[in-house]
Every structure is written in C-alpha cells, then in structure tokens.
Amino acid sequence: MFADLAQLTISGLATGAIYALAAMGFTLLWQTSSTINFAQGEFVMVPAFIMLGFLGIGMPLIFAFALTLAASALIFGVGFKRAVVDPMIRHGVLPLAIAAMALSLALQQGVKLVFGAEARSVPDILPDGVTRIVGVAVSYRDVGVLVISFVLILGLQLFLARTLTGRAMQASAQNPDGARVLGINVDRMILYTFLANAALASIAALLVTPIYLAKFDLGGPLGLKAFCAAIIGGFNQMHGALAGGLLIGVIENLTGAYFAPQYKDAAALVLFVIVILFKPEGLFGRREERRV
Amino acid sequence: MTPILSAANVSKHYGAIRAVDDVSFTVAPGEIFGVIGPNGSGKTTLFNCVLGQIRPDGGRVAFQDRDITGAGPLALSRLGIGRTFQSLQVFGGLTVRDNVIAAAQEHRGTLWSRLFAAPEIGLGAKADETLALFELAPHAGKLAGGLSYGQQKLLDMAMAFMADPALVMLDEPAAGVNPRLIEMIRQLLQRLNRERGTTFVVIEHNMDFVMALCQRIMVLAEGRVLAVGTPAEIRSNPAVLEAYLGA
Amino acid sequence: MRTALRIAALVAILAALIVAPQYLRNYGIYLLSLWSLFAIAAMGLNLTLGYAGQMSLAQAAFLGIGAYAVALLVKAGVPFWVGVPLATLVAFAVGLLLGFPALRVQHHYLAFATLGFNVLVYLAIRNEDWLTGGSMGIGQVMGFAGMPRPSIFGYSLRRGIDFYYLCLAMLCLSTLLVWLLLRSPWGRAFAALRDNPVRAESLAIDIRAYTLLAFAIGAGLAGFAGAFYAPLVQLFDPSPFGLLESLSLLLMVVVGGSGRFWGPHIGAALVLLLPHWLQALLPAWLGPPDQWYLFVFGIAVLVLLTWCPGGLLAIPDRLRARAQ
Known part of the structure; x- marks a missing residue:
C-alpha cells in the first residue's frame, strides 16, 4: 500500500516536473510581454517532430537534439516574437491570445499534414530500469527527469536572480519604463525570455515524448496542464509554476490509480477551477489589484 | 438641515502609513465642496473610502442620513450618487x-x-x-x-449627470484639459448647481479652478484635515500656505 | 438610402439561400444546414465575447449539451418540439453556472476556465456511456438509426431539403431575436460591460447580472443550435463537441469580426463552406482540402489578425482610416 503510493507519487512528480518546465516558460512570457501563449503545447510538440526529422536522416540523438534546440529557438523564440507577438501586442492581451490559438491550430494541422496522424515513438536519452529503495520501485527514468528538470529550473532561477542579464530581464518584466530609463534594452531582454521559453519547451519535448509518443495533438492537453500549473502555483511567481506542475502530476497519478482512470485528465482542471474560484492569485502568488 | 454627505472620523491605514487619519466633514445639499491638498495628502484615498472602492478602517460615511460605509459602487450609484474618474472612462x-x-x-x-x-x-x-x-x-x-x-472628458461628465443624481463626486475634472475647456467646465458645473440644485464634491489640483468653483474648501495634509472654509478664508490661512509652500 | 441598400442585400442573400438547394446535391444541402446551425452557435459566442467582452472557449460543449439533451429527451418519449426549448434551457442554465467563474476572473484566466469546462463536458460525454453511448456514439443508446428527424404540423422533415429549410428558418429566427436583444437596453449594458466594467458599475449597471446573462444567453443559443444539430446528423459521438470545435467557433467569430452583427454568419461560412468550394475550384494535385484546409485557415487567421484584428468586417473601416 505504502509502496504503491510512494511509487505513484514519484512517477507523478516526474510527469509534473515536465509540466513545470512548460509552465515556467508560460509564466516567463506572460511576465515579460503579456503573452498568453495558447500554443505552448505545440511549442513542445513541434520540436519533437523536428527532432524526429533529424533522426530520420541518420543523425545521432545528441546532435539531433542540439539542432532541434537551435531550430526551435529560431522559430519559437525569434520568429514567434517578431512575427506574432510584436505586431499583435499593441492590440491588447486578448487579440494576442487569440492569435496564439490560431497559431496552435496551424501548427497542429501542419504537423498532421506533414507527418500524418499516427503517434511516433521517440528514442529515450534516459536509461531504462528500476531500482528499489526501501521497498519502493523507482525507475531510473523518473529520477533522471526529476534531476534534469530541477537542475534546469534552479539554474534558471539562479540566472534570473544572480546575473546582470537575469536581473535586467526581471526589471524589464516588472517595470519596463523604469528599466528603459536605466539603459536596459528591454526588447532584447524580452527576446531572451522567448529564447528561454523555446529551450524549456524543447527540453520538455525530449523528456515527455519517449513515454507519451509524438503525435500532432499532443500539445493540447500538455499546454492546458502547463497553464493550469502556472495558475495553480501563481502566475506571477516562478516557483509557483514548479509547485503547480508537481502538484498536478501527483494528483493526476493518484486520481488515475485510486479514483477513476477515465477522469485522470480532469484532475488538473478540477483543481484549477477550485483555485481560481477561491484563490485566483494562485497558491503562492501575490494578489494583483484590479485596475481601472 | 441634514447634510447630504457626511463623514465622521474616517481612517484608512496602509501599514504604518496613515493615508487618511480621522477625517470628518459634512456637505450641505446644493453646495459645491472642494477637497484640495498636496500630492499624497490622502485626497484620493478619502474619495475611494467615500465611494466604496475601498473600505475604511474606521469611521462612518452617510448619504442623506443613510449609512453607506463600505457600500459598493453599484449600491452607491443606485442611491443616486454620480461620479467621474481621474482618467477618462x-x-x-x-x-x-x-x-x-x-x-x-x-x-x-x-x-x-x-x-x-x-x-x-x-x-x-x-x-x-x-x-x-x-x-x-x-x-x-x-x-x-x-x-x-x-x-471625452465632457462626455464623461455628461454621463455622471444623466440619472439626475443628488450628489456628484468629481475626481480632478480639470486635469489635462486646456484653459478654455476648464472655464467651460466651471460654468457648466455652476449652472447645473444653480438650475438643478445638484451637490458637488470636487477633488482638484488646479487651485484657480477650485477657488473659482467651490463655495467651501477642505484642505488635507498628510491624511488630516488642515482647514475648512470659504475660498477667501483658505487663501489667507497661514497653515495652508505653509503646507503648500513650506514643504 | 444605406438602410434600404442593406435591406435589399439581405433580401437577395435570403432569396439565394432559399433557392440554393435546387442547384445543390444532398451533401451541399447538408453543408448549408450545418452552416445555419453553426452560425447560430457562433452568434451566441459573438454575444458573449464580441458584445459583452467575456472570453469563452466552451461553445462546442454547449452545442453538445443541446444535442445530447434533446436526443435523450426524445428517447425518453418527450416530443421533439418540447425537447428543443428544454435543451435550450439546460444549456442556458449550465451557461449561467459557467458565468460564475467569470465574476472572479477575466480574460485569459476565463479562457482557460471555460476551456477546462469544455474538456470536462467532453470527458463526461465520452466516459458515461450508459447515458450517452460514449465514444461509440448516440446510436448505442438510441438504436442504429440514431436521432429521428422531426415533423412539423404533420409534415415530415425527413428529407434533407426540408430539414435545411427548418435550419434556415431557425437561423432567421435567432438572428432576429439577437438583433432585438442587442438593440434593447440589455445590448447597451453588454457593451458597457465589455468596454469598461468599472465605469459601468458606477452608473448602476449590475455587471454581475449582465456577465452571467451574457454567458447564459450565449450558451443557450449554442444549445438551441445543438438541439437541431442532433436530428441533422442523426448519429453523433462526442468528437464534434471537443476543444478543436470550440476553437473553430471562436475563430469563426473572430474572423468575421468579433462584436460585428454579421460576423458569425460570415465566419461560419468561411470555416464550413470554403474548403468545399475550394475543392471544386482548385487543381486535384493539391489533395482534398479537408486535409490542409485547417492549416491554411490557421495561418490565414494569424495573418488577418496581425493586420486587422477587428476581423473581415472591419477591413472597410481600416481601409477608410488608411485613406484619410
């Protein structure tokens, strides 16, 4: 009984850490450029297929991933900012969000057009196998995912808090006018957050697709959970996204095992609705005043 | 005569900062009542306490003998209190x-x-x-x-008068407006006051405008009432002069 | 003069819609019926989003609620014409409930809250197969013929063309009712809520009540459309009521022009009819449009939005502004 629970919790944490990666990117974009990226799930799905493309021409996994990272930084970092966000942002938050929805539709259908509707398997960078720790079966894969995600998230936090560029990025997010006065190139800082988001999403793709397979409609549920994680944790707090992601991963797993497997996907949503109804600023977020 | 609007010992604290500190005043029906004070003197916080945007920590606010302390904007507008905002709305x-x-x-x-x-x-x-x-x-x-x-400024004001309110609260009606329009607004407000008997409470920065428009003026400084009186009395009050010029 | 011109155009389009079936095969008639119903649902969303400013990504769920409600009522022996108002009412009531989160949160939060609701409805329809037939479709619980087509005053509407005229009549009715609603003081209050809720409240406009109503009426229209969707397709499963369809409905509204009266009609036509017209016009080597259409459509919407976020119906205004 305890062993089952612990096992489910650990694998839930691993899935949740992947949600957290996508959720962090989501939060970053919102903070720096008021972008509600409805295509966040597709930002994970498309790199998986780009990587499959590189693997298909016989490239080793590590090179394929490096090239994928570069390609998605170009497409979903620079390209997305310049072609969609920059022209749309002056029209307001909502039109931009709707444009992102249109983009998600185009990406989904585009991948379906090129690669077809079948799910494809993706090679795993993490080792197979299980070890037993005090009677609890722990897979190497889950541990690997957790370690990679935590290192990335902590690294990003440290970068934002400790380095000059990181602080300039935070300043640009919190007070763009003030940052400009201080001589910070706000536009460039915003671009950096887009690049960071693209990188986080690509790494999430690398971690998630070996288990869940690469499919054109993978992005929908993933993006939804990333958003739920960001809201549950608190949209204006980076560590909130991490906590929200982990929480969703665990609750989802427990719901699937003990309550109703067919409603596993609903767990995140129910939690999300409860949070926005009773604590809209999120579990760890600061309250924002409703402005006139 | 019962005052149309009265505030008794209204306070609002933010931590150790007393944004509004024990402020009391009354406004008689048909009066044009001005509230002035340097930046950060608590004018806007007081306004928001009266208009139900924020709940005061202490004190009571009454409209025509009815307790409206902490009543929301919808309830106040239904009672017949009109208002304009600092920014265009x-x-x-x-x-x-x-x-x-x-x-x-x-x-x-x-x-x-x-x-x-x-x-x-x-x-x-x-x-x-x-x-x-x-x-x-x-x-x-x-x-x-x-x-x-x-x-838009004129429209904003016109909207506040459409429901024939007994009391209209104006938040900086002259801000960002050219002198010709300021003069027009002043004449309009005085005409509405004369012809319809509408009571006004006006928060304003523009001294000339307030002095020309209002019958009675309350000066706030650091959240407290510094002086209340006619424009002439306020102009010659040494404490007011010091608050504006000395600080 | 301009009003006269508009009325003339309207009459001409209506006349074209009435004679069109004479020149169409069954599938074309079916598509026009589908367009009528999606235009009704999109009109509902346009009311919620375009006029009252409340984001909703759950319109397809209400379409589904209407369709399943009427089917299950008919199965239980309730006459179709009693089932339609009941199904509309169910969608209205659920829409009212969905409005409550909107009182707490706005914009993107609301978008995701409604999106989450759509997923929940979809999962419930798919998983509760004892009631809905699950992913095997309504045929599992209603028999292999599915939802029967109704008759009116003893005249059966079983033929596709007759049922199309029913759908068209319902579209005209809904359009008229929405027009009256938007002209009424309620329409003005919705726009006030959209443009500036804080100011609206200071003018005694009860933004809570109007927010809930905007959701409920928008949902009710989708439920109404769903109640006719069921007998139109007769056999259906949960798939047309998922997220992709809610997104399609949203894009219909946005492409036509959110907050523009005829936006939903035009948007629905573009999404539903255009791919099939293209099929007839374009060379065969491009492949069937239903494979690539959504991709091209997504890109086209993106381009349209970056250039003219007000949608197609805003283009004349934009050109005029540019000329000045």
Missing part, C-alpha cells in the same frame, strides 16, 4: 448618444422590464438635452472612442 465602442443613455437606463424599471423596453427606454429626449448642454450634440452618432480628449 467612457464606453469607447458605443456611440456618444448610447453612452449617455447607458448612464441612465439602469434607473428605469427592472432588469426584466428593460429587456422588453423600447431601445431608448424613454431617454431619447433627455439624452439630446444633456448632449446639447455639454456641447456634444454634433457628435451624438460618433463612437465615443473616436472623440478628442476634451470631448
């Missing part, structure tokens, strides 16, 4: 005429009766009259969002 996607009708329609009938009411809900003539008064009649059919700043 019009419905940009509606025509100018629809803006003023929207400003009064909810005072007619019930929610359900309004669904089946005629589109103008009997306010057409009143809307035209108000627009003419505020010199907006030529723009009646235009979208409010397309008006110039000054015209």
Whole structure:
C-alpha cells in the first residue's frame, strides 16, 4: 500500500516536473510581454517532430537534439516574437491570445499534414530500469527527469536572480519604463525570455515524448496542464509554476490509480477551477489589484 | 438641515502609513465642496473610502442620513450618487448618444422590464438635452472612442449627470484639459448647481479652478484635515500656505 | 438610402439561400444546414465575447449539451418540439453556472476556465456511456438509426431539403431575436460591460447580472443550435463537441469580426463552406482540402489578425482610416 503510493507519487512528480518546465516558460512570457501563449503545447510538440526529422536522416540523438534546440529557438523564440507577438501586442492581451490559438491550430494541422496522424515513438536519452529503495520501485527514468528538470529550473532561477542579464530581464518584466530609463534594452531582454521559453519547451519535448509518443495533438492537453500549473502555483511567481506542475502530476497519478482512470485528465482542471474560484492569485502568488 | 454627505472620523491605514487619519466633514445639499491638498495628502484615498472602492478602517460615511460605509459602487450609484474618474472612462465602442443613455437606463424599471423596453427606454429626449448642454450634440452618432480628449472628458461628465443624481463626486475634472475647456467646465458645473440644485464634491489640483468653483474648501495634509472654509478664508490661512509652500 | 441598400442585400442573400438547394446535391444541402446551425452557435459566442467582452472557449460543449439533451429527451418519449426549448434551457442554465467563474476572473484566466469546462463536458460525454453511448456514439443508446428527424404540423422533415429549410428558418429566427436583444437596453449594458466594467458599475449597471446573462444567453443559443444539430446528423459521438470545435467557433467569430452583427454568419461560412468550394475550384494535385484546409485557415487567421484584428468586417473601416 505504502509502496504503491510512494511509487505513484514519484512517477507523478516526474510527469509534473515536465509540466513545470512548460509552465515556467508560460509564466516567463506572460511576465515579460503579456503573452498568453495558447500554443505552448505545440511549442513542445513541434520540436519533437523536428527532432524526429533529424533522426530520420541518420543523425545521432545528441546532435539531433542540439539542432532541434537551435531550430526551435529560431522559430519559437525569434520568429514567434517578431512575427506574432510584436505586431499583435499593441492590440491588447486578448487579440494576442487569440492569435496564439490560431497559431496552435496551424501548427497542429501542419504537423498532421506533414507527418500524418499516427503517434511516433521517440528514442529515450534516459536509461531504462528500476531500482528499489526501501521497498519502493523507482525507475531510473523518473529520477533522471526529476534531476534534469530541477537542475534546469534552479539554474534558471539562479540566472534570473544572480546575473546582470537575469536581473535586467526581471526589471524589464516588472517595470519596463523604469528599466528603459536605466539603459536596459528591454526588447532584447524580452527576446531572451522567448529564447528561454523555446529551450524549456524543447527540453520538455525530449523528456515527455519517449513515454507519451509524438503525435500532432499532443500539445493540447500538455499546454492546458502547463497553464493550469502556472495558475495553480501563481502566475506571477516562478516557483509557483514548479509547485503547480508537481502538484498536478501527483494528483493526476493518484486520481488515475485510486479514483477513476477515465477522469485522470480532469484532475488538473478540477483543481484549477477550485483555485481560481477561491484563490485566483494562485497558491503562492501575490494578489494583483484590479485596475481601472 | 441634514447634510447630504457626511463623514465622521474616517481612517484608512496602509501599514504604518496613515493615508487618511480621522477625517470628518459634512456637505450641505446644493453646495459645491472642494477637497484640495498636496500630492499624497490622502485626497484620493478619502474619495475611494467615500465611494466604496475601498473600505475604511474606521469611521462612518452617510448619504442623506443613510449609512453607506463600505457600500459598493453599484449600491452607491443606485442611491443616486454620480461620479467621474481621474482618467477618462467612457464606453469607447458605443456611440456618444448610447453612452449617455447607458448612464441612465439602469434607473428605469427592472432588469426584466428593460429587456422588453423600447431601445431608448424613454431617454431619447433627455439624452439630446444633456448632449446639447455639454456641447456634444454634433457628435451624438460618433463612437465615443473616436472623440478628442476634451470631448471625452465632457462626455464623461455628461454621463455622471444623466440619472439626475443628488450628489456628484468629481475626481480632478480639470486635469489635462486646456484653459478654455476648464472655464467651460466651471460654468457648466455652476449652472447645473444653480438650475438643478445638484451637490458637488470636487477633488482638484488646479487651485484657480477650485477657488473659482467651490463655495467651501477642505484642505488635507498628510491624511488630516488642515482647514475648512470659504475660498477667501483658505487663501489667507497661514497653515495652508505653509503646507503648500513650506514643504 | 444605406438602410434600404442593406435591406435589399439581405433580401437577395435570403432569396439565394432559399433557392440554393435546387442547384445543390444532398451533401451541399447538408453543408448549408450545418452552416445555419453553426452560425447560430457562433452568434451566441459573438454575444458573449464580441458584445459583452467575456472570453469563452466552451461553445462546442454547449452545442453538445443541446444535442445530447434533446436526443435523450426524445428517447425518453418527450416530443421533439418540447425537447428543443428544454435543451435550450439546460444549456442556458449550465451557461449561467459557467458565468460564475467569470465574476472572479477575466480574460485569459476565463479562457482557460471555460476551456477546462469544455474538456470536462467532453470527458463526461465520452466516459458515461450508459447515458450517452460514449465514444461509440448516440446510436448505442438510441438504436442504429440514431436521432429521428422531426415533423412539423404533420409534415415530415425527413428529407434533407426540408430539414435545411427548418435550419434556415431557425437561423432567421435567432438572428432576429439577437438583433432585438442587442438593440434593447440589455445590448447597451453588454457593451458597457465589455468596454469598461468599472465605469459601468458606477452608473448602476449590475455587471454581475449582465456577465452571467451574457454567458447564459450565449450558451443557450449554442444549445438551441445543438438541439437541431442532433436530428441533422442523426448519429453523433462526442468528437464534434471537443476543444478543436470550440476553437473553430471562436475563430469563426473572430474572423468575421468579433462584436460585428454579421460576423458569425460570415465566419461560419468561411470555416464550413470554403474548403468545399475550394475543392471544386482548385487543381486535384493539391489533395482534398479537408486535409490542409485547417492549416491554411490557421495561418490565414494569424495573418488577418496581425493586420486587422477587428476581423473581415472591419477591413472597410481600416481601409477608410488608411485613406484619410
């Protein structure tokens, strides 16, 4: 009984850490450029297929991933900012969000057009196998995912808090006018957050697709959970996204095992609705005043 | 005579900062009452406490003998308190005429009766009259969002008067407006005060405007009442001079 | 003069819609019926989003609620014409409930809250197969013929063309009712809520009540459309009521022009009819449009939005503004 629970919790944490990666990117974009990226799930799905493309021409996994990272930084970092966000942002938050929805539709259908509707398997960078720790079966894969995600998230936090560029990025997010006065190139800082988001999403793709397979409609549920994680944790707090992601991963797993497997996907949503109804600023977020 | 608006010992603290500290005042029906003070003197916080945007920590606010402490904006507007905001607040996607009708329609009938009411809900003539008064009649059919700043300011004010409020609270009506328009606004307000007996409470930075418009003025400094009196009394009050010039 | 011109155009389009079936095969007639119903649902969303400013990504769920409600009522022996208002009412009531989160949160939060609701409805329809037939479709619980087509005054509407005229009549009815609603003081209050809720409240406009109503009426229209969707397709499963369809409905509204009266009609036509017209016009080597259409459509919407976020119906205004 305890062993089952612990096992489910650990694998839930691993899935949740992947949600957290996508959720962090989501939060970053919102903070720096008021972008509600409805295509966040597709930002994970498309790199998986780009990587499959590189693997298909016989490239080793590590090179394929490096090239994928570069390609998605170009497409979903620079390209997305310049072609969609920059022209749309002056029209307001909502039109931009709707444009992102249109983009998600185009990406989904585009991948379906090129690669077809079948799910494809993706090679795993993490080792197979299980070890037993005090009677609890722990897979190497889950541990690997957790370690990679935590290192990335902590690294990003440290970068934002400790380095000059990181602080300039935070300043640009919190007070763009003030940052400009201080001589910070706000536009460039915003671009950096887009690049960071693209990188986080690509790494999430690398971690998630070996288990869940690469499919054109993978992005929908993933993006939804990333958003739920960001809201549950608190949209204006980076560590909130991490906590929200982990929480969703665990609750989802427990719901699937003990309550109703067919409603596993609903767990995140129910939690999300409860949070926005009773604590809209999120579990760890600061309250924002409703402005006139 | 019962005051139309009275505040007794109203306080609002933010941590150790006393934004509004034990402020009391009364406004008589038909009066034009000004509230002035240096930046950070608590004018806007006081205004928001009276208008239900924020709940005061202590004290009571009454409108015509009715306790309105902590009542929300909807309840206050239903009681017949009109207001304008510091920034422009019009419905940009509606025509100018629809803006003023929207400003009064909810005072007619019930929610359900309004669904089946005629589109103008009997306010057409009143809307035209108000627009003419505020010199907006030529723009009646235009979208409010397309008006110039000054015209939007006038529309904003016209909306506050559409429901025949007994009391109108104006938050910096002269801010960002050219001198010619300031003069026009002053004359309009005085005319409405004279002809309809509407009471005004005005927060303002522009001294000349307040001195020319108001019958009585309250000066706030650091959240406390520094002085209350006629424009002449305020002008010659040494404490006021010091608060404005000394600090 | 301009009004006269508009009325003339309207009459001409209506006349074209009435004679069109004479020149169409069954599938074309079916598509026009589908367009009528999606235009009704999109009109509902346009009311919620375009006029009242409340984001909703759950319109397809209400379409589904209407379709399943009427099917299950008919199965339980309730006459179709009693089932339609009941199904509409169910969608209205659920829409009212969905409005409550909107009182707490706005914009993107609301978008995701409604999106989450859509997923929940979809999962419930798919998983509760004892009631809905699950992913096997309504045929599992209603018999292999599915939802029967109704008759009116003893005249059966079983033929596709007759049922199309019913759908068209319902579209005209809904269009008229929405037009009356938007002209009423309620329409003005919705726009006030959209443009500036804080100011609206200071003018005695009860933004809580109007927010809930905007959701409920928008949902009710989708439920109404769903009640006719069921007998139109007769056999259906949960798939047309998922997220992709809610997104499609949203894009219909946005492409036509959110907050524009005829936006939903035009948007629905573009999404539903255009791919099939293209099929007839374009060379065969491009492949069937239903494979690439959504991709091209997504890109086209993106381009349209970056250039003219007000949608197609805003283009004349934009050109005029540019000329000045």
